[in-house]
Amino acid sequence: MWHSPALAADRSLCELRPKSPRAQGRGRWGGLQSLVMGVYTNRKQTDASPKRAAESDAGFFERIAGPFWDQVRDVINEWWSHLPDHAQPGVRSRLLDRNLDANVFSALWELYLHEMLIGSGCNVEVELRLGTRGKNPDFLVTSDGEQFVVEAKWTAQRLGDEGRHSVPAQMVDAIDRVPSPNFFLSYRLDAAGTGTPPQKRLKSGLARWLEGLDPDQVIAGYERREPLPTCTWQEAGWCLTFQAIPRSPDRRGAFAGGTIGVHPSQWLDEQSNRVLAAVKKKGGKYGDLGLPFIVAVGHAAFFPEDQDTETGLYGTSVMYAHENLPAMGRLPDGYWTDARVRTHSRVSGVLTVDNPAPWTWTKNPPVLWQSPDPNSLPAPVLPTWGSARLLDVQVERQSAAQPPHTALGLPEHWPVGDAFARR
Numbered sequence: 001m002w003h004s005p006a007l008a009a010d011r012s013l014c015e016l017r018p019k020s021p022r023a024q025g026r027g028r029w030g031g032l033q034s035l036v037m038g039v040y041t042n043r044k045q046t047d048a049s050p051k052r053a054a055e056s057d058a059g060f061f062e063r064i065a066g067p068f069w070d071q072v073r074d075v076i077n078e079w080w081s082h083l084p085d086h087a088q089p090g091v092r093s094r095l096l097d098r099n100l101d102a103n104v105f106s107a108l109w110e111l112y113l114h115e116m117l118i119g120s121g122c123n124v125e126v127e128l129r130l131g132t133r134g135k136n137p138d139f140l141v142t143s144d145g146e147q148f149v150v151e152a153k154w155t156a157q158r159l160g161d162e163g164r165h166s167v168p169a170q171m172v173d174a175i176d177r178v179p180s181p182n183f184f185l186s187y188r189l190d191a192a193g194t195g196t197p198p199q200k201r202l203k204s205g206l207a208r209w210l211e212g213l214d215p216d217q218v219i220a221g222y223e224r225r226e227p228l229p230t231c232t233w234q235e236a237g238w239c240l241t242f243q244a245i246p247r248s249p250d251r252r253g254a255f256a257g258g259t260i261g262v263h264p265s266q267w268l269d270e271q272s273n274r275v276l277a278a279v280k281k282k283g284g285k286y287g288d289l290g291l292p293f294i295v296a297v298g299h300a301a302f303f304p305e306d307q308d309t310e311t312g313l314y315g316t317s318v319m320y321a322h323e324n325l326p327a328m329g330r331l332p333d334g335y336w337t338d339a340r341v342r343t344h345s346r347v348s349g350v351l352t353v354d355n356p357a358p359w360t361w362t363k364n365p366p367v368l369w370q371s372p373d374p375n376s377l378p379a380p381v382l383p384t385w386g387s388a389r390l391l392d393v394q395v396e397r398q399s400a401a402q403p404p405h406t407a408l409g410l411p412e413h414w415p416v417g418d419a420f421a422r423r
Contacts, residue, residue, distance in 0.1 A: 037081075038077035038080060038081065039073075039076055039077055039080050039092050039095050039096065040061070040062060040073040040076065040077055042062065045062075045063055045064060045065035045066075045069070045070075046065050047063050047064065047065055048064065048065040048066045048420070048421075049420075050258055050420055051064075052169075052173045052176070053169040053170075053172035053173045053176070054169035054170050054172075054173050056097075056098040056099070056101060056104075057101040057104040057105065058095065058096050058097055058098045058101075058103075058104050059098050061073070061076075061095075061104070062096070066417075066419070066420075066421070067416075067417050068415045068416070068417045068418060068419045069415075069419070071414070071415040071416065071417075072358040072359075072415055075358070075410070076095070076108070076111065076358070079111045079112075079114070079115045080092060080095075080111060082114065082115065082118065083111075083114065083126065084125075084126050086126075086127075087126045087127060091107050091110065091111065094106065094107035095107045095108070102154065102156065105154055105156065105298070105300065105357070106152070106154035106298075108356070108357070108358070109152055109154045109296075109298035109356055110138060110152045112298075112353075112356055112361055112408075113138075113139070113150065113152055113296055114126070114139065115407075115408055115409075116366070116382075116384065116404070116407045116408060117139065117141055117150070117382075119406075119407035119408055119409055120143070120382045120383065120384065120407045121143065122141050122142060122143040122382075123141070123142040123143075124139050124140070124141055124142075125139070125140040125141075125142075126138065126139060128140050130149060130286060130289055130291075131286035131287045131288060131289045131290075132286075132287030132288045132289075133285070133286055133287035135285060135286050135287075137149050137150070137151045137285075137286055137289075137293075138150060138151050138152045139151075139152075140291075143380055143382070144380075146380060147291050147292075148291055148292035148293070148294060148348070148379055148380060149286075149289050149291050149292070149293045149294065150294045150296050150351070151282050151285070151286075151293070151294070151295050151296065152296045152298070153278040153279075153281065153282050153295060153296065153297050153298070154297075154298045154300070155274040155275070155277070155278045155297060155298070155299055155300070156274075156300035156301075157274065157300060157301040157302060166189070166192075167187070167189050167192075167240070168196050170196055170199065171196060171197070171199065171202070172260070174199035174202055174203050175187060175202070175203075175206065175259065175260055176258035176259050176260045177203065177258070177259070178203050178206045178207050178210070178259045179207055179259075180206075180207070180210050180259045181247075181252050181253050182210070182213070182215040182246065182247055182252050183210050183213065183215060183218075183244045183245060183246055183247060183259075184244075184245040184246075184247060184259060184260065184261025185206070185210075185242055185243070185244065185245065185259050185260055185261060186242070186243045186245060186260070186261060187240050187241065187242050187243075187260070188240065188241045188242075189239075189240055190232070190239040190240060190241055191237065191238060191239035192237070192238060193235075193236045193237030193238040194236075194237055195236060197235045197236045197238050198235070198236075201235065202233065202235075205233060206233075206242065209231050209242075209244075210244060213229055213244055215246035215247065215249075215252070216246075216249075218244065218246045219246050222246075228243050228244060228245060228246075229243070229244045230242060230243045230244070245261050273308050273309075273311070273312040274299060274301070275297050275299055275308070275309045275312055275313070275350065275352060276309075276312030276313065276335055278295070278297045278299075279295050279297065279312075279313070279335055279347060279350050280335065282295045283295060283335070283343075283344060283346065283347045284343055284346070288346065289346065291377065292348040292349075292376075292377040292378060292379040292380070293346055293347055293348050293377070293379075294347075294348060294349045294350070294351050294368070294379050295347055295349075295350050295351070296350075296351040296352075296353075297350060297351065297352050297353075298353055298356045299352055299353065299354050299355070299356075300355050300356075300357075301354065301355065304354040304355065306367075306388075309350075309352055309369065310369075310388070310395055311334065312334060312335060313334050313335045313336060313350060313369050314330060314334045314335075314336065314337055314369075314372065314390045314395065315330035315331050315332060315333050315334030315337040315338075316330065316331040316333055316334070317329075317330055317393070318330065318331055328393050328394070329393055330393050335347070335350075336371050336372055336373050336376075336390075337372070342375075344373065345371065345373040345375035345376045346376070347371060347376065348370070348371050348376045348377050348378060348379035349368045349369060349370045349371060349379040350368070350369040351366055351367070351368050351369075351385065352366070352367050352369065353365075353366045353367075358415065359415060359419065361404070361405075361408060361410065361414075362403075362404055362405035362408060362410050362411070362412055362413070362414050363404075364404070365384075365385075365386050365399075365400055365403070365404055366384065366385045366386065366400070366404065367385065367386040367387065367388055367397075368381050368385045368386070368387045368388070369387075369388045369389075370387060370388065370389040370390075372389065372390040381398075382407070383400065383401040383402040383406075383407070384400050384401075384402045384403065384404045384406060384407045385400055386398060386399050386400045
């Protein structure tokens with residue numbers, strides 16, 4: 001049943017080799033047709049549509065068609081080939097895992113780190129047994145005769161409640177496939193039914209409603225501070241409210257992208273400092289390594305803030321009165337500033353990259369947050385890493401000497417082209 005006010009009115013051991021394709025001048029990212037074995041071997045992708053809500057990340061990377069995504073698969077194949085033989089099967093299995101999306105991006109994060117290390121001239125040994133607990137951290141790195149350990153950790157901000165109050169993925173896909181050349185849609189779940197409602201009637205009802213709206217009239221009304229058109233759909237215990245968001249005139253027509261323009265904002269999880277949680281989990285896993293130890297955190301978040309990482313590692317910044325004058329200080333609630341935990345000095349630094357993914361590898365700079373604990377072994381800062389360190393109560397930042405793409409062997413603006421071209 002539909003209720004529409006608008007109708008009534010009218011979305012490894014591996015090292016940098018001099019004979020690499022990059023050194024030969026053709027760029028390691030282009031045309032790796034000679035690879036016999038790899039992660040992705042199917043070269044006949046035909047479906048160029050965006051990722052569907054019910055689709056796994058692994059399935060999407062395998063089936064998405066287009067030159068943009070061919071570049072991504074080629075680079076993943078080559079970077080995977082740079083891993084030592086014993087590490088390749090496990091990483092390949094995770095990249096192709098259609099049951100757990102976190103496995104795909106954690107494997108991509110490790111590939112990125114491995115490539116950045118060897119592209120910086122380091123020798124990298126993968127999963128050696130180290131430390132007093134007899135475990136195997138990800139990388140033992142040798143750079144200019146000095147060794148340090150890097151442990152990778154992927155952490156992601158969840159998109160919301162997977163329980164009874166969420167919209168089924170099949171239903172989201174149905175909404176996203178509604179033909180709508182003039183409008184995007186936002187939606188809100190008001191009530192959840194016990195089963196999946198008929199998608200055909202949902203799509204046809206939305207299409208009829210949108211066809212009855214004039215985008216230019218809606219824009220004119222919005223400029224007069226009138227609300228955007230809304231409608232409510234109800235069936236089998238489900239109740240959703242939709243809002244029509246007009247496309248700008250130059251963006252109207254048939255597009256490869258979906259119809260959903262805005263997902264419900266209440267999907268965000270409540271964990272405010274995922275970097276701190278990741279470091280706590282990995283920091284004490286290996287006991288005493290006897291070497292500088294870096295926890296590398298790939299941080300996927302909607303609105304990542306350096307301030308959150310700074311607070312989690314160095315403590316909450318506060319202002320207090322000192323001799324009747326305002327002064328800055330820090331609470332002892334940071335990873336390295338909590339005096340109650342002495343073993344945190346084993347972590348020499350925390351390397352962070354916000355939202356690392358193939359389409360951001362050359363763009364988002366790594367930052368090494370250095371331990372202020374005098375008992376920590378100092379960790380090196382590679383040329384493509386920025387750095388941050390605590391001096392008294394202030395954080396001093398230093399930009400990277402080189403952009404990240406120089407260590408990855410990729411062009412600065414990569415991948416080239418549009419991910420989802422207009423039809």
